[in-house]
Amino acid sequence: MRPISTDLDQALALLQAGELVGIPTETVYGLAADASRPDAVAKIFAMKGRPADHPVIVHIAGRQQLADWAQDIPDAAWKLADAFWPGSLTLILRRKPHVPDAVTGGQDTVGLRAPAHPLTHALLERFGGGLAAPSANQFGHVSPTTAGHVYNEFGDALGLILDGGPCTVGVESTIVGLTDAHPTLLRPGGIPAEAIEAVLGVKLIHHEKPTTAKLRVSGLLDSHYAPRTPLLVGPLAALEAEAYQRFEAGQRVALLHHSQMLQAVCGAECHAMPLNAESYARALYATLREHDGDRFDVLLLEQPPQTAAWLAVNDRVKRAASGWLA
The missing domain is CATH 3.90.870.10 (DHBP synthase)
Incomplete structure (x- = not known):
């Protein structure tokens, strides 16, 4: 129990x-x-x-x-x-x-x-x-x-x-x-x-x-909040290209995006993230956990908007990421 x-x-x-x-x-x-x-x-x-x-x-x-x-x-x-x-x-x-x-x-x-x-x-x-x-x-x-x-x-x-x-x-x-x-x-x-x-x-x-x-405080290490599955972050176009290449190589890919997608990305499981900062923050960790584990070889996350309202979200994404795509 x-x-x-x-x-x-x-x-x-x-x-x-x-x-x-x-x-x-x-x-x-x-x-x-x-x-x-x-x-x-x-x-x-x-x-x-x-x-x-x-x-x-x-x-x-x-x-x-x-x-x-x-x-x-x-x-x-x-x-x-x-x-x-x-x-x-x-x-x-x-x-x-x-x-x-x-x-x-x-x-x-x-x-x-x-x-x-x-x-x-x-x-x-x-x-x-x-x-x-x-x-x-x-x-x-x-x-x-x-x-x-x-x-x-x-x-x-x-x-x-x-x-x-x-x-x-x-x-x-x-x-x-x-x-x-x-x-x-x-x-x-x-x-x-x-x-x-x-x-x-x-x-x-x-x-x-x-x-x-000059202070140690919670949650400020460079690597933190990270899923165990590699998480790559970047603009949507770069992620779409990465997803296709990895699919061709036989990898299982999850693509987490907030921009509208005109068509599905071949071989990737696509998940739409919320459009406003508060809802996105509320969903971020649960979404990473949902896609973590044995289901995927890589997680691709579209970089959130770079405005003041998204400061906390971007801080967590930066520390959770395994790498960045230009």
Whole structure:
């Protein structure tokens, strides 16, 4: 019997005992443990195969818990928490001394977020503390957006997966650094940068590389969110030519496109992606998972539009890709 349930009592008991629980958020499903217990957090790293120096985000019920985990909290943090919490925004702040190195990757900062999913919000309110919860998948693999995805990733090794239905955002949270004088966009995500800038009244610095930001934060490695089947990205015309060549070589090809196709591509299974950025983000990971595995030898994905609305989608596609076609 699959360990998928909506039993908050069972989830609470497991977390209080130092065990792991799969939890839904509006962004992606998380693999949660008591953030105050290094032994519990270590189980996340072991199950995911995650590098020990890679920090995890602490999920809390709301702004009232900010000061439990962070110190020297700037006014900007309170403004953003008031505007976007609960929601898909993570704030990087100076950590309190008691915050375990297991959570922060040994840095003097901590990432904090109050998720909006009602099931996990209720769990956090009952739990009272913080839950370390990176995405519930093997490190570097495509993030899960349903409870079934989590089960497919870990099977019965995970004692409980809370089923909150499909994620409504579908890509990870926006991460904003607030440890320097100027707010920094460290990872685009569910909250648009323009909305954050409107609240703060300043433009965000955008660091696409973690090395330039001088911070390690979740989801910024060059290779991340990747299907196990090779994923090539490029303009539709290049993908059509690639699909034909690979079909001639006897390969099984999936072509994921958003532009209108005048005719089917010989030998390729074609899948139309949504036309707007929000719907595309919601569908991206599920689509990659659907076409991953033994069905195809290669996945060909049409490069999404290069506009501000598509920033988070393009960030995830860039890190998931095995290569690019001109």
